[in-house]
Amino acid sequence: MQKIHIIGLGLLGGSFGLGARQKFPELVISGHDSNPQNLKDALTLGIITEAKETPDADTDLVILATPADTLGDLLLQTLDQVGENTLVFDVGSTKAKLCALMADHPKRKQYLAAxxxxxxxxxxxxxxFADLLNRKVNIICELEKTDLHLKEKAYELFDALNLKLRFMDPEEHDRHLAFVSHLSHASSFMLGQTVLQRMQDDKNIFDMAGSGFASTVRLAKSSPAMWAPIFTENKENILAALDGFIANLTDFRNKIESGDSKGLYEEMAEINKIRDILDLGK
Amino acid sequence: MQKIHIIGLGLLGGSFGLGARQKFPELVISGHDSNPQNLKDALTLGIITEAKETPDADTDLVILATPADTLGDLLLQTLDQVGENTLVFDVGSTKAKLCALMADHPKRKQYLAAxxxxxxxxxxxxxxFADLLNRKVNIICELEKTDLHLKEKAYELFDALNLKLRFMDPEEHDRHLAFVSHLSHASSFMLGQTVLQRMQDDKNIFDMAGSGFASTVRLAKSSPAMWAPIFTENKENILAALDGFIANLTDFRNKIESGDSKGLYEEMAEINKIRDILDLGK
Known part of the structure; x- marks a missing residue:
């Protein structure tokens, strides 16, 4: 592996660049970002060594790390530009639409959904930062549709970065992620919104916020440019997750309203099971 | 200050004991917990040196650290037991009911709401752990109703533990806390519930959970024995917070359903302001 090209030089694309450079110091890493300041920063920070919009035809790997709603067009365009020995993978948070788009594409074997x-x-x-990907789970969809030899190039990078591979259907991926990632972001944003609205009456409300609030509202700092497209791209699954969440909250507020201490206690004791499940995952 | 007594030897009561012992090694610390195992553990861990149900009449400070719904009766009972040079303070998460209960109590001056x-x-x-209280905010309500000299005993301990004092009305306290603490706990529990329900169909759903999910669901590990009483004691304020949260979530899901990317983007960009507000608080 000699050359990689990264399109979208944000948190994830940038961390791939820094991680790859650390593990393969000889690697030529070029890249592009539609935001000129990001592109400039990526050069200064050493994420890429060369700014170019289009990957060379002999690039080994192209990494697509732009917002979810831009990945389809970008993938089609990139596959048109690269030679037959290039593997293109994206790192988007939704997988079903991309895999469907690629289903009958003549260069399907040169794409890996990650x-x-x-x-x-x-x-x-x-x-x-170079260590962002260290020991993280990397979900791969439809791995059997990617060329075996080309796939090795991506695996070489994933191994070097210490990514732990998991395999699943794109539909299963999108359904799972709606519950364990996208819902958390929606909840965090709306929690932030609810307290901000309250702040109009109580200016000092944040003074009292402890570590619990900080923890639940942290994701409300996330990038709207990344998250608006995820919510609309994975619409059906996220609506199912949000509707389940709203129904649970409504049931819980009704228990509070009727003073059902026993019901509240029992429900929370049942949910406490999540302790073991989360600790197992460590 | 020579003698303190702690009733309720859990996370908060226990941390007061460990912190006090570290700062005042000569202090006699007795205490009680209605759970025999907790009482035994508290002795073993050195949180208290003597187990006794009732504080000595010459105790300087009595700390009440039991669940919110037990504090009223416990406070009345404790004030009956102690001498006139004892200050009693509670560390409960709701303050309005306790302050109302104490309004006309003949020993009101011996109580501090914290x-x-x-x-x-x-x-x-x-x-x-001894460091739990270090540099944390400690809200004091109706400080003018507590005897000036007795209050000094509590302040001596608060100063030693590095607690930062803030003063507010009990009603204001309860309203604020509903939004910046109690709501976060309800949200976290219901987020846990929603994903646990999903797990019935998708056994491995937690494998994909990243740090964002862990952060938002952390509080779902909290103690139901502590939290069921907080939710019912602070009912009106928590219902207002939950209703605001549910309304915001419903509005957000409707934006997703109608594919309103621009609306989602703008709303999240507005909520991003919370970055500066939260960072200011550091």
């Missing part, structure tokens, strides 16, 4: 479960509430190249 | 904003998702004496 989703590393890694991020922070910050965005842009300055938020990127 | 609420240190400190905790973790764990509970019981084993979760306690």
């Amino acid at each position: 989703h590393p479960i890694a991020g922070t509430e910050y965005s842009g190249p300055k938020a990127a | 609420h240190p904003i400190a905790g973790t998702e764990y509970s019981g004496p084993k979760a306690a």
Whole structure:
């Protein structure tokens, strides 16, 4: 592996660049970002060594790390530009639409659908760091549709970055992620919104906020440019997750309203099971 | 200050004991917990040196750290037991009902209403640690109703533990806390519930959970014995907070359903202001 090209030099694309450079110092890493300041920062920070819009035909790997709603067009365009020994993978948070789009594409074998479960509430190249991907889960969809030899190039990078691979259907991926990632972001944003609205009456309300509030509202700092497209791209699954969440909250507020201490206690004791489940995952 | 007595030897009561012992090694610390195992653990861990149900009449300070719905009766009972040089303070998460209960009490001057904003998702004496209260906000209500000299005893301890005092009305306290603490706990529990329900169909759903999910669901590990009473004691304020949250979630899901990317983007960009507000508080 000698050359990689990264399109979208934000938190995730940028961290791929920094991680790849650390593990393969000889690698030529070029890249592009539609935001000129991001592109400039990516050069300064050493995420890429060369700014160019289009990957060279002999690039080994192209990584697509732009917002979810731009990936379809970008993928089609990139496959047109690269030679037959290039593998293109995206790192988007939704997979079903992309896989459907690629189903009958003549270069389907040169595409790998990936989703590393890694991020922070910050965005842009300055938020990127080489260790972001270390020991994170990387979900791969429809791996059998990708060329075996080309796939090795991506696996070489994933291994070097210590990514733990998991395999699943794109539909299953999108359904799962709606519940364990997208819902958390929607909830965090709306929690932030609810307290901000309250602040109009109580200016000092945030003074009292403890670590619990900070923890639940952290994701409300996330990038709207990344998240608006995820919510609309994965609409059906996210609506199912949100509707379940709203129904549970409504049931819980009704228990509070009727003073049902026993019901509240029992429900929370049942949910406490999540302790073991979350700790197992460590 | 020579003698303190702690009733309720869980995370918060236990941490007061460990913190006090560290700062005042000569202090005699007795205490009680209605759970025999907690009492035994508190002795083993050195939170208290003597187990006794009732504080000595010459105790300087009595700290009440039991669930919110038990504090009223416990406070009345404790004030009956102590001498006139004892100050009693509670550390409960709701303050309005307690202050109302004490309004015309003949020993009102011996009571201080306090609420240190400190905790973790764990509970019981084993979760306690000496540093828990370090640099945390401690809200004091109706400070003018407490005897000036007796209050000094509590302040001596608060200063030693590095607590930062804030003063507000009990009603204001309860309203604020509903939004910046109690709502976060309800949201976290219901988020946990929603994903647990989903797990019935997708056994491996938690494998994909990243740090964002862990952060938003952390509080769902909290103690139901502590939280069921808080939700019912602070009912009106929590219902207002939950209703606002549910309305915001419903509005957000409707924007998603109608594919209103621009509306989603703008709303999230507005909520991003919380970055500056939260960072200011650091």
